[in-house]
Amino acid sequence: MNMNIPFTNSYGALPARFFTRQTAVPVRAPRLIRFNEDLAADLGIPHTDEATLAQVFAGNAVPEGADPLAQVYAGHQFGGFSPQLGDGRALLLGEVVDRTGTRRDLQLKGSGPTPYSRMGDGRAWLGPVLREYVVSEAMHALSIPTTRALAAVATGEPVYREAGGMPGAVLTRVASSHIRVGTFQYFAARRDLEGLRALYDYTVARHDPQAESPADLLDTVIRRQARLVAQWLSVGFIHGVMNTDNTAISGETIDYGPCAFMDTYHPQTVYSSIDAHGRYGYDNQARVIVWNMAQFATTLVPLMPDQDAAVEDFTAKVHAMPDLIETERQRLFGRKIGIAEPTADDAALVDDLLNLMAEARADFTNTFRGLIDGSARKAFADPDAFDVWADEWRARLKLEDDPEAVMRAANPAVIPRNHRIEQMIEAAVAGDYAPFERLIEILSQPFADNPEASDLKRPPQPAEVVQATFCGT
Template identity: 50%
Template sequence: MKSESPILFDNSYLRLGEEFSRRQLPTVVQDPQLIHINYPLANYLGIDSAWLASDASLQALAGNTTLPGSDPIATVYAGHQFGSWNPQLGDGRAILLGEVVASDGKRFDLQLKGSGQTPFSRMGDGRSPLGPVLREYLVSEAMATLGVATTRSLAAVTTGERVFREGALPGAILTRVASSHIRVGTFQFFAARDNTEAVKKLADHVLQRHYPEALDAANPYLSLLQQVIERQAKLIAQWQGIGFIHGVMNTDNMLICGETVDYGPCAFMDTYHPETVYSSIDHHGRYAYHNQPAIAHWNLAWFAQSLMPLLDTDEERALQLAQQAIKTFMPACNGHYQQLLANKLGLREASEQSATLAAELLQLMSTEKLDFTLTFRRLADLADPAAGPGVEALLQLPASLDSWRQRWQDLVAQQNLAAAEIQALMYRHNPALIPRNHLVEEAIFKATYDQDFSYFERLLEVSAKPFDYVPELAKYATPPTPEQVVRQTFCGT
């Protein structure tokens, strides 16, 4: 008789067949210690809090034990990495424990990241240093509180072992939660091998799991393509709207479900400049801030190509349908982005005037080297000067913005809304508190070299309420000093 598992698994992806994954147990670690557990997320997923506080939970989260119902696998995929085709990738340091169904009926993957070698490790050790685990935990949870579609972090543990990168570093494992880990690169893997049957099986799975409404369309696979394009258009617009730079927008890092994934060399921009790059390996700025929409468009074109045999039996007609769908991405992304910018400026609806005003502001911000987050937040303060304390002590807008501010205020006034209502709209779209790169690095340094996780815990706590600013939190809203600026971030692979 099987013992009852504290996590109720239902592994639909595994049932697709052996060509989609390989069974692989995590590698046992020496001395796991708990860093953090996301109890609200665990409750939503139906995972018992009392069990999570036990040593049995720690051993499972470290990969030392396999829970009943879990059937660990490493999934296979391919991808374009920095534009270069790699026909064989896959989960090289991550193992999917299984899937759970949350209280609202939504299905999620539970994955251990940094859990040891797999058949797809490609000479890597399959491990993760502590730093990337803390970065992903902090940034993914911040993205969730900012309302951005994202994978989540359920737990983080140290392994009691060292991994070797630029030196010996403490190892760690992240338990990641995603609506699924199916990527553009997953489709590419089978399409590149002319395995149309596998592409169809994968597409049918995605339709059932993520886009069931498309099943009733005249052409479900075309509807799938269109809906994936729409979700990505909204996602990238959200990134642009909060100054987020992903850093490695390879096709294997774009999820079909529309969630942000793989927080490697990512960061929120401090000083606004459209060409900002953080990734230490992005030497030519391919994944710079201003390039993100174009790269998403490029990635989606490969997804469309993978689906072409399903779009129509006539190749020319299939190509035409794919091209027509892809052409909608940039207008859709820009539409979402302009609406976000309008809301950030206290305008309910985007217009040509709001787009012009926003473009002028961004140019002034670049010229004056203004902080992206604080500039918009300061404008929100100005929408109703009678409100409480704002970020004025952290950022004074230069005189060069005076003329722009007058035109902005004139346009906002045309809505005939109360100042408090305008400010409330702006505050909902302009965070004051983000996990700034220098603070993330500080938390990583303290945890790595001093075994002090209090900086991580505090930054996680502050980032959970990004729109609620009080002067006591000034440290977490203040841009870095010149000596604090972090110019490069790393994947940790």
Template identity: 55%
Template structure:
């Protein structure tokens, strides 16, 4: 029998509001993650249970409160405006949040309806499960549902709901919410909760902060290695667990450009591909400022606290560079990349950027020689190739095969699946979910999913649209 708990609901009332999901009139499962369901012990859940129409025994539904910097501007109260945390399912591998995204209005909805339509629900299901399969820390998707309701956006859409799984939904913005209110006691409670749940090896606040910094360095490097652009790296969209969270206007780069932006609301490129490491660093600085008061107490003075936290924060660029070098070194078949390999990696990326070479197919094409085909300046690539051949490891093919996926969730394919689902046909979404669950090994019948979009298939902007 599945065991439920909600440790977050036991935190003081300032952290959340108890609220049940709104009823879905006719819930229907679109995509179902059977392996994940088995791992969580919820294989017997049906559509009404997944939609929150039936609350499992032991659950304690809540909406969490948090704040955050959104595109650099401060928002003092955000929170789960369209989601309800049912609770935490207890497994041999730990506890995992079960979160219903699109579950209706909460006190944090800010005049929204709290609902979702099936487009963003399918996008998050498909992309988050691909990220997991590709080895990226991420929230996961247990199910995507139609709710049977209609949701009004620019027009009426069929309502959708995502059953999201995470090691927790605690964000940088959760800390910021209490810090902005001068509620040091709540920051301390939250700090202890995060340390116990995610980083029990951390002996104190400073070590906790260091662990979070390292986790974010690993995460962003993995994003970069897939050509992933999150789109909304607000502090309320950075999970302190080190998992990718909140897939809104996200996308994967087709033709490589370090300045790639896909979010329709990112008018100035704040969250462009090449900006993601520096934005993560900035977000971590905001988190560090939340720890100052308790660090003063632990170290005996404000200056000592700020100096210690700054030292940890300043370690991020070096940690990130080491992680980035390992990720891209593996994509070139180098088992032990070092700083001397940086020019080799950067020169290839420079050639790709100049020619707009397909990011995924170029790196995967190093295996069979087809990488050259994606280049316009093939003479320059031919000049680069001997340097690479001299440096790659003996087992370079095996290394690349594990580091560079054959297939990614290309934007135009996701849009095709969404459009088909709007007509009641879920087969394209089901196919994407199936193929992307094993993105390093592609059947011959699925090779068409590796093709970049044609000019008329290009999706230049994506939307939050939940």
């Protein structure tokens, strides 16, 4: 099977202990569900016939130049350290350089067991594959750094989970890299200084060539993560499983498992079925990412010539991170209420609105979008309280040039709501992919006032509320 993918691989040149080379386990009857032609064009991958695409992106055929391998890493999972994890159901197919000159990974998810599967089957069922496709592409349309979906392929084989046999699928994920905090933890935990140095050198060359020391790398990664989490908060996104092995050095959102966008606003919102204590709830994400960066900083200390001084310096950098997140959060939320360049004095105005929303159990997305046309008032059982806030808000907006334009650019009209995702999955399992295709089309323009998307803007009815989201492994 020949397919012209312009691979130019580099990760496989690292020492052999960084990965295990292997090919995917073939599937019975691969069938293409969707191929992201726009993304493929950016990557220099030409469209070909669906049968070839299905074979390649199911893992049945290895295209020329590919270098399939499973990466090893460690990680803190819900605070507990696992010294060896790794790609248990994924393979790095290879790397390409896109139109902008950025090196991108192509990874198959659900391609079969690897040495890191930990008794798992290495497969994915259709639901999580379609969820990641839809949500990751929606995040891209929201201009939030993210991995992306290149292809989804049905395998023609069942995958057995708690609910019984489910249709299997493989996702092809594109990322700036799959280097994680957990990748650094793997070598640091083994006191493998040579491996740690090789990983550091590779990461700097790939992501931060301006970095002159581990301290510089830490600075840039902290800044990327601070901005990313603030962006999540600004759209009501909850990752759900912010383990250190799910924290990418590139600053991209990665590993869409039990993720969700909030409907009703509350700062302690949790959806993930495996997050029993709310460690990765909405409001905790800003604290957890600081903790994750502390773990990353710890892995870099052995690379420093004066480790005692490095501990002091790195600790100060991590302790400064909450202020970075809060500054970015205030900037983004200020724009959500129409203030182009908010100051610290505007923070109270934002927080007062959020407090009112929490008390009223207002819809997060629709309330902010409703500030544009005045419909936000309807979200409050006590509109008088909103009116008091709105009087102060309107007075502040008199100082702005074009607050409506600022709000339209900051507040999506439509998000991938949980109940619509679940309905889409149910339809796909029954063989109907029209809801999947429609979500992708509508969510590609999240800031547009699309009259055809009115049903997708509606919060769930009581019977439609999704109480918990699941990882799908």
